[in-house]
């Protein structure tokens with residue numbers, strides 16, 4: 001076994017530019033499967049992996065397959081050489097040692113220690129693999145971010161060793177979460193993103209299967225930095241970073257505006273367009289990508305992740321997963337248009353020097369309020385005019401106010417992770433847990 005290949009990353013590889021995965025393609029079914037029966041096929045697959053990756057079984061005992069993402073297969077394994085190393089990554093062990101006697105603390109840990117072995121598909125480019133490992137390494141002390149324990153390569157196969165996190169499948173709890181529980185979920189996710197964004201890293205693929213949440217402990221860990229990148233990678237000037245006056249001037253003098261002023265009812269298109277097509281990183285999962293990603297903004301920043309957080313909260317409030325389910329980028333833009341309306345989408349496109357036009361008559365000019373969408377999705381429609389008006393609960397209204405700050409089409413106005421952690425919707429999570437603590441104290445007294 002050799003150490004993972006290191007190679008400097010200068011460019012995003014071509015394949016990454018057009019990536020977009022389907023939210024339903026992943027299993028994400030991790031539960032504590034150690035005592036579950038192992039599927040025969042999985043046992044065979046693990047056997048083949050152990051045979052081909054020489055030496056892996058001396059260090060790890062493979063237990064089960066726990067996840068299958070788009071770019072990897074993940075196994076739960078017991079770390080057989082745990083006591084030979086310093087294991088600062090093992091938060092659980094540190095926690096349990098805190099309560100031991102000084103003599104106990106000196107003794108070697110006897111209980112089994114688990115890791116997640118992420119077997120990255122051999123078809124992934126070395127640049128991409130290196131990028132993921134390097135960013136994971138950089139984020140090793142980040143709060144609520146999965147650190148990298150180590151990595152190995154055998155021939156063309158690279159594996160990343162990560163601490164194993166017990167969590168529950170999102171599909172098992174998203175329909176039943178109370179607003180208080182949503183606050184805690186969001187707080188944990190935002191804490192992770194704050195530490196990622198502080199390092200000027202974009203995660204690019206924020207979604208439930210990449211946030212391993214344990215509802216019992218109200219704690220989650222952000223994983224999967226396979227598409228992550230440093231802010232500024234491959235940036236080219238985008239109109240959205242111009243000063244407002246400059247942008248207004250550019251828009252007023254654009255071909256589009258001149259056509260409009262000349263009274264052409266719709267934009268006319270040149271028969272042969274000689275302009276080179278715009279290229280931008282659009283990696284991510286369909287349905288979670290921010291409008292500026294879909295509009296190919298060439299200066300995307302950490303705020304793209306905040307939009308994805310908004311989609312997660314919208315999913316929780318509407319109890320619909322996946323909320324957006326588009327076939328391609330245009331479809332995805334139209335789904336957003338259904339909610340926010342044509343006017344907002346036109347403005348958003350212009351921000352990035354693009355023109356948004358649609359002749360589909362069902363998209364309204366101003367869209368719908370998020371309140372209305374949540375009421376529709378949760379079967380609380382006001383069809384019966386004589387009955388009492390159905391409304392969101394006061395708590396849901398607080399959530400919606402926060403949601404508007406996340407699902408802000410103009411990325412410059414979107415709330416940041418740090419600001420979000422100070423937003424009333426999230427700070428209430430602290431207050432509520434303090435009340436819970438007081439109740440526990442009372443019971444104990």
Ligand SMILES: Nc1ncnc2c1ncn2[C@@H]1O[C@H](COP(=O)(O)OP(=O)(O)O)[C@@H](O)[C@H]1O
Pocket residue numbers: 026027028029030066067068069070071072073074116118146162163164165166209210212223224225226
């Ligand atoms: N550290 C971990 N602990 C427990 N399960 C994990 C861990 N890392 C990944 N998984 C499981 O494996 C799945 C795929 O991992 P991920 O890193 O997202 O790979 P991919 O890049 O293929 O999407 C996750 O959705 C999760 O269910």
Ligand SMILES: [Mg+2]
Pocket residue numbers: 069070209210224
């Ligand atoms: Mg993933």
